Amino acid sequence: DTGVSQDPRHKITKRGQNVTFRCDPISEHNRLYWYRQTLGQGPEFLTYFQNEAQLEKSRLLSDRFSAERPKGSFSTLEIQRTEQGDSAMYLCASSFGGEKLFFGSGTQLSVL
Amino acid sequence: AQKVTQAQTEISVVEKEDVTLDCVYETRDTTYYLFWYKQPPSGELVFLIRRNSFDEQNEISGRYSWNFQKSTSSFNFTITASQVVDSAVYFCALRGTGFGNEKLTFGTGTRLTIIP
Numbered sequence: 001d002t003g004v005s006q007d008p009r010h011k012i013t014k015r016g017q018n019v020t021f022r023c024d025p026i027s028e029h030n031r032l033y034w035y036r037q038t039l040g041q042g043p044e045f046l047t048y049f050q051n052e053a054q055l056e057k058s059r060l061l062s063d064r065f066s067a068e069r070p071k072g073s074f075s076t077l078e079i080q081r082t083e084q085g086d087s088a089m090y091l092c093a094s095s096f097g098g099e100k101l102f103f104g105s106g107t108q109l110s111v112l
Numbered sequence: 113a114q115k116v117t118q119a120q121t122e123i124s125v126v127e128k129e130d131v132t133l134d135c136v137y138e139t140r141d142t143t144y145y146l147f148w149y150k151q152p153p154s155g156e157l158v159f160l161i162r163r164n165s166f167d168e169q170n171e172i173s174g175r176y177s178w179n180f181q182k183s184t185s186s187f188n189f190t191i192t193a194s195q196v197v198d199s200a201v202y203f204c205a206l207r208g209t210g211f212g213n214e215k216l217t218f219g220t221g222t223r224l225t226i227i228p
Contacts, residue, residue, distance in 0.1 A: 101159065
């Protein structure tokens with residue numbers, strides 16, 4: 001059990017650029033979640049996969065955001081045409097059965 | 113809609129003191145789960161406990177204990193004999209039960225500082 005891995009740890013980009021983050025869940029976990037956390041706030045749910053199927057998306061997830069989980073393994077979260085308001089920590093979590101979520105250390109995005 | 117309120121933004125206590133972190137929640141679900149997570153400076157959220165709404169027994173795990181009171185919609189967390197390693201941000205969270213209810217609603221967190 002190597003834990004949930006996220007890459008990169010930090011990303012600085014200019015407004016209008018596209019960015020992609022990767023999450024590798026714990027290998028036997030069938031569920032994968034993306035959350036976003038801004039300074040001084042708790043994590044906010046973005047989306048969730050069960051195996052390769054994306055089953056729920058938050059209204060926070062505008063059409064500039066897209067997430068995939070091909071083959072039910074790793075997941076990517078892409079943000080197109082980034083805006084300064086997208087600056088946040090993007091957290092990935094995984095679980096087996098949804099009872100206990102294991103979180104990664106997150107990707108800190110700064111949009112200049 | 114679900115809501116979790118952690119009214120204490122920051123708490124500082126001297127090492128070895130006991131400290132209680134408050135959590136009040138709102139939900140229309142008849143059954144639900146409550147959680148506590150710890151977020152140390154490294155940023156990774158660490159699971160502490162999950163409590164089902166039909167189980168109102170208090171729980172103790174080492175220096176940690178949790179008091180669930182359905183009548184007041186509260187799920188408070190107490191650390192006994194605090195240590196410097198307990199310094200972190202603590203989040204209370206809520207989730208409905210049943211298939212498809214996967215979204216965790218978090219409170220805004222309480223930053224706990226243990227002074228040596």
